[in-house]
Amino acid sequence: MLRTVITAAVGLTLAAGCAPDSEAPVRVSVLARSSNGQYVPTQVELTTIEDIVGLKGSVGDLQGGARIVIDANDPALQNATVDTLEDVLLKKTGHDVKASYISQKDPTTGQDVLWPADFHSWNMVTSYYNLERANEYFRTVANVKVASFEPTPRLYYFPEFIQAQSSKEPARDNAIFYPVLQSFLVLPFDQIQRAPLPLNAAVMAHEYSHLVFNRLAYATQSLPVSLSTWSAESPSPGANVLKSFDEGLADYHAYGATCRSPSGCDPRFLASSFDGGPFSAVTDARDLSNGNRCMSALLYNRLYGLDVGSFSGEGSEYQVGTLLATALYQAGRSSGQEAQLQRAIVSAYYDTDPSNPGIYQLTQLVLGNQSLFTLAVPASAIISHITDLELRKAVCNEFMDHLQIPRADLIGDNLCPPSTAGGTTCPNIFQ
Template sequence: MIRSFLFGLVVVAVMNGVACGVDNQVRDFLVYDVDSSTQQYRLMRSRIETLDNLREGRGSVAKLRGGGKANIENGNPETEQEWAEAIVVSGDSTPDIQVVVRDNGVAMPWDFHSAMMLTLYHHLEQASLFFDSLGVSPDVVGTMRVYYNMPITVNLWMLPLPLVTDNAAYISTIDAFVIPPQVILNDVPLYANRGVVVHEYSHAVFNRLVDADRRVPVYALESWDNLVVNERRSLDEGVADFFAAVAVSDPNFLAASISDAEELGIDRDVSVERLYDAALRASVQSDDLVDYDPYILGSVVASALWALRGSTDADTVTSAVVGALNRIKGIDERLTLTLFFDFVIEGLPADLQEAGCQLFAMRLDAVAGDLACVR
């Protein structure tokens, strides 16, 4: 759908005889974004303010790189250096984004990859503005490297096999976003989904605030209890989904990209009521780093925060969450999910704290007795 739409655009551009060119002063672009009136993705006229070099996809928010590969050289790293060197990027190059500037000053991407790279940059800029509005300055994350169209491969057998397709990931050890090639074209590519980009940007924010900017998380190097590691990873996923849903005003922001979510076993709609019950608690306690699925408890976190909006507004909840993320920095292996929620409650206006306590106690059923407001 995207390809054919763009092909149509290019044909129109050629027929109109519009010149190709690169102008770093251009600020208005056609990018793929969600139309707030319909919640559908389409090519929309949008601003990008921070691109210093349009052709190379470089600006204060992100520096795009194209092609190459991210190879997992060590599947079982132990030391900090082994972790830092476990994934090696090679063969990447400077992109060559081509646009056609129309008479009205709007730059239209010339080809599919140009459209997707501009879309990606736009969404990252929007993500940085979103967090800036919550008090997390763009300087906190800084200029992210983004590897576009880069397969992630592993050194197994003779040929490296693509490990991930149709994904988008923040990988802390190389401090970069990796966007593997898109294979399925039925839906909006994950990296063109603004909610997904906010989710990934949130991981970079979590890395800076909670992991204290350490590229290799401490839990990978020390032998913490499964419970602590698993709750921490779920918290990272949960706040990322919450921020994404708030940023695009869509509790089921993944649906645009994953229409067959049920078949794929993906259940992340943050408007669904979810509980941290005894059965989930048991798996959080027992599963190790490899077996644990952080999204299940992550979705409990996201949906509890999302539900709190019902008693107030999104801004009040998001600022309480950012405040809590700042307060859990450095707590490391003493960090529990309930401590994070204690800080969220304390960050709410006084008249909301009781409602927050009741809601979180209900959702965090198995650990409710550990909440400070319940004890």
């Protein structure tokens, strides 16, 4: 479908111009969802771009032709340090991309608009635009300071990404924030044809949320100390909780970012890419509007009883993460204070106030005993950063209900008020 849209767009009668001017703002056509949910060529303004051909700017730096190999049997990887890890993984560092455009004057405004001249140019400039939109969401809605986005991340476009432990073939059909490289990876697509992931702004916002979580809740550590320390132990409850929160909050922020789009708030933001294809079930599994999801005794026991490899191997962090995102969605919608909740969540990632510590600070307090880092700990950090009492109570009720966090673990000063009773949707798994 998208190839047809792109071909039609390039086939318009356009006037060729000189080398495009990279000085922001730059008007350019991208593929974006319209108010009726269809992906169509859309004129937008890039406000952070510094090189429109090489697609470099303050929110990202696109690189093509990279080859990244993760092979546990690679002697160089076995002997790598934090300082040398990037050089070991990047078998080919790649090169600057080069997007091609055709210039046309908009008959309505008289302004020059750049139209991508080929498929990859459409794909790349839309990827950059979606990074820009995600960055704007976190700056304006979540109130993240500009310094937190530095250094500028790279986006490896269509790299060979090989995870040798699972396959010798390069991975496809994915968009990833890879913290080891502090970079995004937009992989070639194969089975996802409806709307490849880099064109799905919500998917890119999800990945951008992982970057923000890394920069704040992990203090920009490529190999987060808490995660790597706890993952070396079995079971790994603290690591499992961290990974679940990272995934669930990324889904909730992806939903939040859709509320600033022409198509509006979309709790099924994966549908435009996954529906009608081999991954259709993912849309329903991650639909935040399904308020009937509950923590099961089996999932609870996996969370606290498995090592992180087994927990992640079963995709359990996505299941717990969806429960978290659903709880937040229900609380935000019921209170009508979604933007305030989104801002409070991010403020809970990193806070040096000893009376109201952030998630990063809380991990450091229990680094030597991950069993103390239960679901209640990062949940309490979020709750304590919510200033509105009614919103706080709504979040408390949903956490107790969907995540089965014991009421006693959340009641306290600057936490859930004593009147909090929990929800009634989910059965108590402790009875």
